[in-house]
Amino acid sequence: MTGNPAADAAKANVPADAAKDKAAAGAAIGFAGVGKAFDGPGGTRVHALADVTLAVEPGAICGIIGRSGAGKSTLLRMVNGLERPTSGTVTVAGRDVGRAQGAALRAIRREVGMIFQHFNLLSSRTVAGNIALPLEIAGEPAGAIRARTADLIARVGLDGLAGRYPAELSGGQKQRVGIARALATSPRVLLSDEATSALDPETTQTVLRLLADINRDLGLTILLITHEMAVVRDIASHMAVIEAGRIVESGPTYDIFTRPRHPTTRSFLGGVTGLTLPAFIAGRLLPARPDGPSEEVIRVTFAGTHATDPMLSRLAVEKGIASNILAGAIEEVGPHPFGNLLISVDADRGPEARAYLERHGLLTEVLGHVR
Ligand SMILES: Nc1ncnc2c1ncn2[C@@H]1O[C@H](COP(=O)(O)OP(=O)(O)OP(=O)(O)O)[C@@H](O)[C@H]1O
Numbered sequence: 001m002t003g004n005p006a007a008d009a010a011k012a013n014v015p016a017d018a019a020k021d022k023a024a025a026g027a028a029i030g031f032a033g034v035g036k037a038f039d040g041p042g043g044t045r046v047h048a049l050a051d052v053t054l055a056v057e058p059g060a061i062c063g064i065i066g067r068s069g070a071g072k073s074t075l076l077r078m079v080n081g082l083e084r085p086t087s088g089t090v091t092v093a094g095r096d097v098g099r100a101q102g103a104a105l106r107a108i109r110r111e112v113g114m115i116f117q118h119f120n121l122l123s124s125r126t127v128a129g130n131i132a133l134p135l136e137i138a139g140e141p142a143g144a145i146r147a148r149t150a151d152l153i154a155r156v157g158l159d160g161l162a163g164r165y166p167a168e169l170s171g172g173q174k175q176r177v178g179i180a181r182a183l184a185t186s187p188r189v190l191l192s193d194e195a196t197s198a199l200d201p202e203t204t205q206t207v208l209r210l211l212a213d214i215n216r217d218l219g220l221t222i223l224l225i226t227h228e229m230a231v232v233r234d235i236a237s238h239m240a241v242i243e244a245g246r247i248v249e250s251g252p253t254y255d256i257f258t259r260p261r262h263p264t265t266r267s268f269l270g271g272v273t274g275l276t277l278p279a280f281i282a283g284r285l286l287p288a289r290p291d292g293p294s295e296e297v298i299r300v301t302f303a304g305t306h307a308t309d310p311m312l313s314r315l316a317v318e319k320g321i322a323s324n325i326l327a328g329a330i331e332e333v334g335p336h337p338f339g340n341l342l343i344s345v346d347a348d349r350g351p352e353a354r355a356y357l358e359r360h361g362l363l364t365e366v367l368g369h370v371r
Pocket of ligand 1: 046047066067070
C-alpha cells in the first residue's frame with residue numbers, strides 16, 4: 001500500500017470487458033475473463049471459477065477472501081500453472097501462464113513462490129536443507145546455495161536454527177522456513193495459501209509483519225487467499241471478495257472496508273468492524289417506519305481523519321439530537337483509522353441527523369426501524 005488513496009485505487013481493479021486486456025498489461029498478475037470447470041461425478045461439470053477479471057499491480061498485496069469452496073485455491077493455483085484455465089487468460093508479468101509449456105512454464109514458476117497453510121516442509125531435511133531445495137533443483141553451485149541460504153535464514157529471523165528439523169520448530173518458525181524457501185529463487189510474486197490459518201493470533205501477527213516487510217523491502221507482489229477478514233485488514237493493500245467462483249467486489253482494502261457493497265463482503269466484515277447488529281435489535285428491526293413513535297437505526301462509518309472526531313456529541317450539542325449507541329468499533333486498515341457505529345435516533349429526527357453527519361464527512365445508511 002502506498003498510503004496514497006489515489007495511487008492505491010489505481011493498483012487493483014475489475015474493469016469492464018473492453019478494458020480487460022489493457023488492465024492485465026503491466027500487471028504483476030492478471031486474470032482476464034478466467035473460467036475453470038472440473039469434471040464432477042456422473043459426467044457433471046463443476047464450475048469452480050467464472051469470468052474472473054482482476055489485475056494485481058506490481059508491489060501490491062492483494063487479499064482474496066471467500067468461503068470454503070468459493071474458488072480461492074483454484075484461482076491461486078492458476079498463477080503458478082498448477083491449474084489451467086478452461087477459458088480466459090492468466091498472466092504473470094504479462095506472460096501467459098495457462099498456455100506456457102516446458103521451459104517457458106518453468107521460467108514463470110521460478111518467478112512465483114508459494115507458501116502453504118501446513119508449511120509443506122520436508123521432515124527429513126533441516127531448516128537450511130529445506131530452504132536450499134529450490135536452489136538445488138535449479139542447479140545452483142553449492143557455494144552460492146550456502147550463501148543464499150544463510151542470507152534467507154537471517155532475512156526471515158531464523159538465525160541459529162539452520163540445523164534444526166521441522167519437528168523441532170514452532171508453527172511460526174515453520175512458516176518462516178516456508179517463506180525463506182519461497183524466496184530462494186528471488187521470485188517477483190509470492191502466493192500465500194491460508195499461510196496463517198494454522199497459527200495462533202500472536203504468531204499470525206509476526207508472520208504477517210514479515211510478509212509486509214518482504215513486500216516493502218523486495219517490492220514483491222503478494223497474492224494471498226484467506227477466509228479471515230482480519231488478515232486482509234492487517235496486510236492487504238487491495239482485496240477481492242469471491243463467491244461461487246465469481247469476484248463480487250474488489251478494490252483498495254480501505255475503500256471496501258469503509259464502503260462495502262456486496263452482502264457477502266458485509267457479512268465477512270461483520271466479525272471485524274462492529275457492523276453486526278446486536279441480536280436484541282436485529283430481532284426487532286422493521287424494514288419500513290411503523291406508525292407511532294419509533295427509532296431509526298443507522299450505520300455511521302467514520303473514515304480517515306474523521307474517525308476520531310466526537311461527532312455524536314456534536315450532533316447532540318449542535319442539533320439537540322440524542323443518539324443511542326447499539327454497537328461499534330474503531331479499527332485500523334493499514335495506517336488508516338476508521339470506525340463503524342450502529343446508532344438509533346428518534347425517527348422524526350433521523351433525516352436531519354443523517355444530513356448533519358454526512359455534511360461532516362461521515363457515511364450513513366439506514367438499516368431499519370425499531371418501535
Ligand atoms: N480437482 C478438482 N476436481 C473437481 N472439483 C474441484 C477440483 N478442485 C476444486 N474443485 C471444486 O471447485 C470448487 C472450488 O474449490 P476451491 O478449492 O478452489 O475452493 P476454496 O475457496 O479454495 O475452498 P477452501 O477454502 O475450502 O479450500 C469447489 O466446488 C471444489 O469442490
